[in-house]
Amino acid sequence: MGTLRPFILSEDARSQARFYAESLGGEIKSLLTHGQAAGAEGDHRDKVMHLCVTVAGENSIFMADALEPFTQGAGMMLDVSYPTRSEAAEAFARLSSGGTVKHPFARQPYGLHYGELVDPYGVTWMITSDDPSEG
Template identity: 35%
Template sequence: MATLSPYIYSANAREQADFYVGVFGGEITNVQSYGDLPGMEDSKKHLIMHLEIQALGLRFFMADAGAEANDRGTGMDLALTFRHEEEAASIYSGLAKDGEVIMPFERMFWGTMLGRVRDRYGVLWQVATEA
């Protein structure tokens, strides 16, 4: 058995992690900076080497990546599926705040709710309800 955890590279991992905790609930459970490494130059000590968020029963990882964080491509979305429509709608709205709605959160012809959004940090999300 395995678990799959998204690892999101960011231009400002701490700020982005605080945004996700605000949207998802949960908490930041681990933060390691490059300052924890012996011999790291002072100009990089404040950068996040590894951060963990526990939220929605999931674990998300993050790290600062500078300019490379903005080159996400379009080949992958992070998909969240919820049992209850109200929770899904709340998460979708939170992710969409100051982001870009790609597909409104609406009932699909197969019966579930689904929406797609690019959050303010450029991460693509699909938020859905269970069948």
């Protein structure tokens, strides 16, 4: 069976990864620049070629600095589910800081706690918890 790992292109992978590690709990596990990996010179030397950040437990997100123009966050949504409503609400609050809340984090009629936001880097997140407690 395979393992799915999101890979996000970024205008600044280092800053974006730090934001996710701080917001969701985690750490940058590895970072390799084009200069380190391929001996690149000039503009690409310090650009991130590959970065791995773990978030919300042991969930890995891979990242790299984009070398060509792109539309950040287009056509992608990430979902993180937490065992407790309070953990989910805290992650939602941290991720939405500096971003845009599309749907406030709240209990839904179907029983799930759900919120949706666009983070400061243009990535859409769905934060959920099936914790039965109210809030």
